Amino acid sequence: MKKHLLFLVFISIITIAQGQSTLTNGQVYDFDIGDTLQIRYNTPWNSQVPYKYETRVVLSKTITTNSDSIIYTIKSTFYTPPSTFSTSVITSTITNLSAIAPLYNNTSPCMGMLLDTMYFNSCGILVYKKYPGPSVSCTSQPFQQNTYLMKGLGGPYFDYFAVAGPPPENYYKIELIYYSKNIGTCGSLITTTKDVEKNDEFYIYPNPSTGRFTIKNASVIDQLIKLFDLTGKLLLEQTTKGEITIDATYLKAGIYNLQIKNLGAVLNKKLIITH
Structure with a gap:
């Protein structure tokens, strides 16, 4: 049954699943053929450029003989409102399935000062999050703030992703706003300007x-x-x-x-x- 709920919203009680303190690559990137995700890429705060929406559909899944890697073929469609679409087919290889899934792709002076937590979001998905502590001042570039991995839904996703220049003009969000898997469906799929207006x-x-x-x-x-x-x-x-x-x-x-x-x-x- 479809849940019209929001992603990345805290529930009042943070629940740790069976003592887990992190997620592995195999848990985060566990997809099946037909799984559909949509990711929204927000533009800088001072820009009038519209959001971009990427819809990813898993076309094939191949597990290697040693069962330590998975190769996915994915159809990726970018939609820029009001009517621009571009589609490509990409291959993604996930290795070291039992290893801890990494959250960061760069070095940052804030990394050593970040806190982490695990909780179930409002769609019932287990989320691993890193976030700055109350005394952290992350002003050096580049950095990510409030970064998430989701069990079975990939990542990393960012509340704010600083790329260049002084904040806040350079801040982006990379958000998962919709998924459809065998565990259910959550969020709203955006494919038209009417969908954008409805979501807003x-x-x-x-x-x-x-x-x-x-x-x-x-x-x-x-x-x-x-x-x-x-x-x-x-x-x-x-x-x-x-x-x-x-x-x-x-x-x-x-x-x-x-x-x-x-x-x-x-x-x-x-x-x-x-x-």
Whole structure:
């Protein structure tokens, strides 16, 4: 059954699976023929270039005679909204299946100061995560911050991936937003501009309200929420993702503009407050 849930969202209690403290290559890159993943590549914060979406479908799987390597043939399709597609067939070889899966492809002064954890995300997938400790200041280039591997879903995925130049203009996200495997389906597959708009859409309820209302959106990335009166005066500003309840009962009855902004779009909806 399809789960319309968000990826990389913490559950309230972090659960360690059977005492595991990391994941092996064989666990992370365990795919079957027909498995489908979609990855979203976010553009820099100061860019108007749209997201890119890569859909990967496993076409074949070959296990070597010593059972220590797997060769996958994968169909990779990149979609850049509104209508640009490019497709190729690639070969990926996973070796040392029993070895610990690496998270980093570069050297960084922050690597020795990172913490790690394992938990089940909201789709029920075991995730291994590395993240900076509270006193870490990662300013040298390049570095990855909040990096993830997922059991049976590959990686690494990044909350922010700095490539060059001063932050935050250079920050990217590499996110898994959809999968379909024998264990089930989770997320929303993006193949059209309507899918993009639907994924960015948000809902307000109740509306009208007495000033206490809930905002729910389907995006997996951070959203900047702003509330304006009809003169354009900013009354409230907050960052969130997923679902949040806001108490604005202190505001006068009237019509307000609620704006939600992420890296790809700015959406506006009318909010009505009554007393």
